[in-house]
Amino acid sequence: MNLLIAFLMSMLPIVELRGGLIFASASGIPFWEAFIVCCVGNILPVPFILFFLRKIFNVLEKNRHTAKLVLWLEGKAKKAEKKIGKYETLGLFLFVAIPLPGTGAWTGSLIAALFDMRIKRAFPTIAAGVVGAGVIMSVLSYLAPEIFRGLFGIMSG
Numbered sequence: 001m002n003l004l005i006a007f008l009m010s011m012l013p014i015v016e017l018r019g020g021l022i023f024a025s026a027s028g029i030p031f032w033e034a035f036i037v038c039c040v041g042n043i044l045p046v047p048f049i050l051f052f053l054r055k056i057f058n059v060l061e062k063n064r065h066t067a068k069l070v071l072w073l074e075g076k077a078k079k080a081e082k083k084i085g086k087y088e089t090l091g092l093f094l095f096v097a098i099p100l101p102g103t104g105a106w107t108g109s110l111i112a113a114l115f116d117m118r119i120k121r122a123f124p125t126i127a128a129g130v131v132g133a134g135v136i137m138s139v140l141s142y143l144a145p146e147i148f149r150g151l152f153g154i155m156s157g
Helices: 002-011 016-026 031-043 046-060 064-097 105-114 119-156
Strands: none
Touching: 002 016, 002 031, 016 031, 016 105, 016 119, 031 119, 046 064, 046 105, 046 119, 064 105, 064 119, 105 119
8 A cells, every 4th residue: 555655645746755765764665666667657747747738838828827837837847847957868867867846757848848848758757767767766765765774773783
């Protein structure tokens, strides 16, 4: 059940793989299971975002209540695009891979879709970024706690 929760958490915007791996580690799920499940969960929404975001935004822009949301998301993507800049593919990879607030597969997909990056380039770049974020978060979620336990175990013993 906890593996399913980690998978579903990894699919959610904002929480994404970062939250899924932390939950998995805290739940005692073995590293490799958690890594694979959380990466797949985080990558799964990407093609849908890349394919359908423009169409969804076109519909939402026509409603005065949801048009503000679209403008906000487009503004967020515009700010992030400045960070990615001229490095496009490498910039997108790093943007997705480095686990900071406001980065990740969802925002990376949003940026790629809004700036008409070809799906053949965007999808593998975002997927590689998710795996990179998975490696970083695995170290923080699985390895770092063991190191601290070992250090404090040595110090107290």
